[in-house]
Amino acid sequence: MISESSKRKISESTIHRLSLYYRVLSVLEKENKETVSSKELAKREKLTPAQVRKDLSFFGSFGTRGLGYPVMELKRQIGDILGLNRTWNVALIGVGNIGSALVGYKEFQRQGFQIRIIFDNDQRKIGSNHKGIQVADIGNLEKELKESKIEIVVIAVPATVAQYIVDDVVKAGIKAILNFAPVNLKVPEDVFLRNENMSMELEYLSFALINLQNGKRA
Amino acid sequence: MISESSKRKISESTIHRLSLYYRVLSVLEKENKETVSSKELAKREKLTPAQVRKDLSFFGSFGTRGLGYPVMELKRQIGDILGLNRTWNVALIGVGNIGSALVGYKEFQRQGFQIRIIFDNDQRKIGSNHKGIQVADIGNLEKELKESKIEIVVIAVPATVAQYIVDDVVKAGIKAILNFAPVNLKVPEDVFLRNENMSMELEYLSFALINLQNGKRA
Numbered sequence: 001m002i003s004e005s006s007k008r009k010i011s012e013s014t015i016h017r018l019s020l021y022y023r024v025l026s027v028l029e030k031e032n033k034e035t036v037s038s039k040e041l042a043k044r045e046k047l048t049p050a051q052v053r054k055d056l057s058f059f060g061s062f063g064t065r066g067l068g069y070p071v072m073e074l075k076r077q078i079g080d081i082l083g084l085n086r087t088w089n090v091a092l093i094g095v096g097n098i099g100s101a102l103v104g105y106k107e108f109q110r111q112g113f114q115i116r117i118i119f120d121n122d123q124r125k126i127g128s129n130h131k132g133i134q135v136a137d138i139g140n141l142e143k144e145l146k147e148s149k150i151e152i153v154v155i156a157v158p159a160t161v162a163q164y165i166v167d168d169v170v171k172a173g174i175k176a177i178l179n180f181a182p183v184n185l186k187v188p189e190d191v192f193l194r195n196e197n198m199s200m201e202l203e204y205l206s207f208a209l210i211n212l213q214n215g216k217r218a
Numbered sequence: 219m220i221s222e223s224s225k226r227k228i229s230e231s232t233i234h235r236l237s238l239y240y241r242v243l244s245v246l247e248k249e250n251k252e253t254v255s256s257k258e259l260a261k262r263e264k265l266t267p268a269q270v271r272k273d274l275s276f277f278g279s280f281g282t283r284g285l286g287y288p289v290m291e292l293k294r295q296i297g298d299i300l301g302l303n304r305t306w307n308v309a310l311i312g313v314g315n316i317g318s319a320l321v322g323y324k325e326f327q328r329q330g331f332q333i334r335i336i337f338d339n340d341q342r343k344i345g346s347n348h349k350g351i352q353v354a355d356i357g358n359l360e361k362e363l364k365e366s367k368i369e370i371v372v373i374a375v376p377a378t379v380a381q382y383i384v385d386d387v388v389k390a391g392i393k394a395i396l397n398f399a400p401v402n403l404k405v406p407e408d409v410f411l412r413n414e415n416m417s418m419e420l421e422y423l424s425f426a427l428i429n430l431q432n433g434k435r436a
Contacts, residue, residue: 010429012422013231019421024402044402083424090420101319107400107417113424152423175431176423182325184242184262192426194419199325201412202308203237204230205370205394206301206331208410211228213393 010058010081017055018078020045025075037068087112091150093119093138093165094157095130098180102156103131117148138165142172152176159183166193228276228299235273236296238263243293255286305330309368311337311356311383312375313348316398320374321349335366356383360390370394377401384411 010018024044028036038052045052056069058081079085090113092099102108103115118130119138126137136144145153153169155162155177162181169177176192179185187193228236242262246254256270263270274287277295297303308331310317320326321333336348337356344355354362363371371392375383380399387395394410397403405411 010425015422015425016418018425019415019418022421023400023415027402081425081429082421083428084421088420088424088427097319097322101315102416104315105416108420111417111421113417113420151427152420154420176427178419178423182241184245192423192430194422196416196419197237197241198320198323198414199329199331200234200237201396201414202306202326202331202370202372203240203300203302203329204233204412205396205410206306207228207233207236207299209306209369209394210301211299212410 014055014058015082017045017047017051018082021052021055022075022078022082022084025071025078028071029075033071035068036071036074040068084111087114088152089116089148089150090114090152090154091117091119091145091148092133092154092156093141093169094155095120095122095125095135096156096158099154099156100130102154102180103133113152115154116150117144119144141165141168145169145172145174150174152178154178154180155185156180232273232276233300235263235265235269236300239270239273240293240296240300240302243289243296246289247293251289253286254289254292258286302329305332306370307334307366307368308332308370308372309335309337309363309366310351310372310374311359311387312373313338313343313353314374314376317372317374318348320372320398321351331370333372334368335362337362359383359386363387363390363392368392370396372396372398373403374398 021041024041025036038049038056042049042052056074076085092102092115095103095118099118103118108115115133118133118135119141120126120135121138125135128135153174153176155166157165159181162179162183163185166177166179166185166187170187170191175190177187179193179195182197185193239259242259243254256267256274260267260270274292277292294303308326310320310333313321313336317336321336326333333351336351336353337359338344338353339356343353346353371387371394373380373384373395377399380397380401381403384395384397384403384405388405388409393408395405395412397411397413400415403411
């Protein structure tokens with residue numbers, strides 16, 4: 001069990017590394033591997049074994065020198081801290097290009113993120129089903145979010161309207177928002193907002209191609 | 219102008235912050251703002267002004283105390299280092315859920331990432347146009363990548379086949395790959411590989427909801 005004071009100290013980049021370990025552990029579990037060393041975890045994610053050991057030290061000292069970490073147990077513990085050993089009620093706002101892709105993205109479901117309801121302002125879409133999920137009128141946002149007991153909202157609307165929509169989402173009492181619109185949104189201090197910027201990794205690649213060529217890796 | 223030795227020292231997280239600054243500067247340019255302070259840049263991205271000044275110190279000391287940085291000039295310089303003041307020939311492999319969304323993702327085009335060709339193994343799709351872009355047979359990957367002078371490849375295929383495909387992409391001489399498949403791919407040392415993990419930000423939100431509630435921000 002991880003203490004409250006430890007949780008507060010976990011940085012954003014540590015959380016992201018925990019996500020990576022969780023993914024590797026899921027693969028190892030499927031391959032019926034019982035243990036994994038910090039060296040192997042590090043290699044798979046291009047980190048140092050020291051970094052891996054430091055990250056996993058949050059979970060107590062159950063990694064055994066020479067034997068490594070028990071795969072299933074470590075996956076369960078990381079899953080607990082990341083909130084993946086349960087389901088989350090997710091609403092998607094906007095079912096255009098990106099929104100449609102997200103509805104079909106199996107990884108979300110696999111991790112427990114269940115899209116329960118979709119909102120759109122397109123009269124042709126409202127009232128229909130999109131891959132089995134009801135498309136509701138954005139005009140009924142607050143009411144429907146509450147009735148569907150939504151915990152996390154994913155925003156996939158054009159940048160020009162994203163702030164208006166996020167304001168309504170906040171008014172409805174939602175505390176966790178994932179934004180795909182390419183715009184900086186403002187939310188109150190007690191709301192967690194994350195931005196998914198799909199251009200960012202391409203920008204890293206173009207930086208690398210220009211500046212780090214000749215076999216040099218970042 | 220930024221020196222070769224400075225470029226080598228730019229970390230991955232600095233590159234990501236440069237992407238963020240570039241986005242804010244684009245907004246400010248549209249709003250006809252001439253200058254921006256490190257304080258304002260910091261506020262928009264929830265960073266400290268000291269961090270912003272440190273990041274931008276790579277670009278020389280043209281920020282003026284009291285006046286701030288010239289928006290257009292700073293945007294141009296960051297665009298140069300990120301390789302955004304030019305176009306890149308991009309190929310997309312796999313035109314399922316995610317692939318289709320990427321073809322319609324206007325941000326890519328706006329940043330100069332032009333999808334020139336799409337590959338798929340579905341005979342119904344091959345030979346057709348997808349939003350104006352030719353869908354080629356994955357069997358002709360190497361030949362078509364060369365003929366289209368592709369510089370960056372985006373992988374949006376199922377996890378089970380991603381490694382086979384990336385091996386062929388590498389054989390065709392491609393040095394920059396963006397992977398959307400939820401799997402850890404192996405590439406040679408001289409190939410830049412980035413992974414887009416769309417679950418990761420949701421995992422951060424679920425972590426935050428479980429562990430950082432009560433008005434505490436990460």
